[in-house]
Amino acid sequence: MTATQIAFFVLAVAxxxxxxxxxxxxxxVYSALSxxxxxxxxxxxYLQLGAMFIAIVQILIYAGAIMVLFLFVVTMLAPEAGxxxxxxxxxxxxxxxxxxxxxxxxxxxYLIFTxxxxxxxxxxxxxxxxxxxxxxxxxxxxxxALFHGFLFPFEVTSLLIVVAILGALIFxxxx
Amino acid sequence: MxxxxxxxxxxxxxxxxxxxxxxxxxxxxxxxxxxxxxxxVNLAFVAFSSFLDSADGQMFVFIVxxxxxxxVVVGLAIIVSIFRTRRNIxxxxxxxxxx
Numbered sequence: 001m002t003a004t005q006i007a008f009f010v011l012a013v014a015x016x017x018x019x020x021x022x023x024x025x026x027x028x029v030y031s032a033l034s035x036x037x038x039x040x041x042x043x044x045x046y047l048q049l050g051a052m053f054i055a056i057v058q059i060l061i062y063a064g065a066i067m068v069l070f071l072f073v074v075t076m077l078a079p080e081a082g083x084x085x086x087x088x089x090x091x092x093x094x095x096x097x098x099x100x101x102x103x104x105x106x107x108x109x110y111l112i113f114t115x116x117x118x119x120x121x122x123x124x125x126x127x128x129x130x131x132x133x134x135x136x137x138x139x140x141x142x143x144x145a146l147f148h149g150f151l152f153p154f155e156v157t158s159l160l161i162v163v164a165i166l167g168a169l170i171f172x173x174x175x
Numbered sequence: 176m177x178x179x180x181x182x183x184x185x186x187x188x189x190x191x192x193x194x195x196x197x198x199x200x201x202x203x204x205x206x207x208x209x210x211x212x213x214x215x216v217n218l219a220f221v222a223f224s225s226f227l228d229s230a231d232g233q234m235f236v237f238i239v240x241x242x243x244x245x246x247v248v249v250g251l252a253i254i255v256s257i258f259r260t261r262r263n264i265x266x267x268x269x270x271x272x273x274x
Binding site for chain 2: 005012016028031032035038042050051053054057062069074076093096101105108112129145146153154157165168171172
């Protein structure tokens with residue numbers, strides 16, 4: 001067992017446990033904190049895969065900005081909304097959801113293990129990322145790929161952010 | 176670690192998120208489960224980016240991250256405005272279209 005494999009298994013168990021914590025806690029604040037923990041474990045997965053910029057952006061943006069926004073709303077709404085989970089009108093809903101979820105993970109695992117999904121994945125030596133990283137460094141390689149191939153989507157996402165801000169402003173006005 | 180290990184991890188996280196969407200009634204927790212599903216897909220993208228030796232997967236993750244941020248902003252604004260009018264956010268009670 002190399003150090004990479006040990007790290008992967010520890011991260012896998014920890015992120016699965018915190019993900020189950022997201023859906024299992026009755027208190028919504030505990031769910032939000034579990035989700036922050038899951039996002040941090042996923043950032044460590046990205047580091048293990050060599051995606052340095054994505055790992056840092058995950059911690060800064062996802063765990064640092066999006067989840068803080070979630071926690072604002074959860075702490076504003078949680079006391080009023082937490083009491084309604086007791087009167088469960090469809091108690092079979094949880095069981096059916098879990099059975100369907102287990103079917104989903106079983107089907108996906110079967111497809112992954114029989115090689116349907118991951119077969120034929122060969123690296124294309126033309127725009128090789130590892131060559132660019134070796135020549136220029138991690139962040140420079142990411143920046144070159146972003147601004148050489150993905151410039152138009154990058155500009156469109158700025159438009160998307162403006163639309164999201166306008167939507168939040170409109171929903172936030174006093175009716 | 177082989178590629179299938181990361182894909183299995185992504186499948187497990189995606190399934191946990193989908194169980195959360197199906198089995199919970201608090202829309203904030205449903206929203207958090209949707210974010211968990213998005214992160215599982217991000218993990219699959221980054222794993223493919225690493226194993227195909229291409230930066231395209233990381234580019235997709237960057238775009239998905241931005242879209243998720245915008246979606247969280249608008250979705251939480253909708254939930255807060257529903258709470259303002261009805262004082263109750265249980266999704267089982269949201270069965271009429273007019274406020």
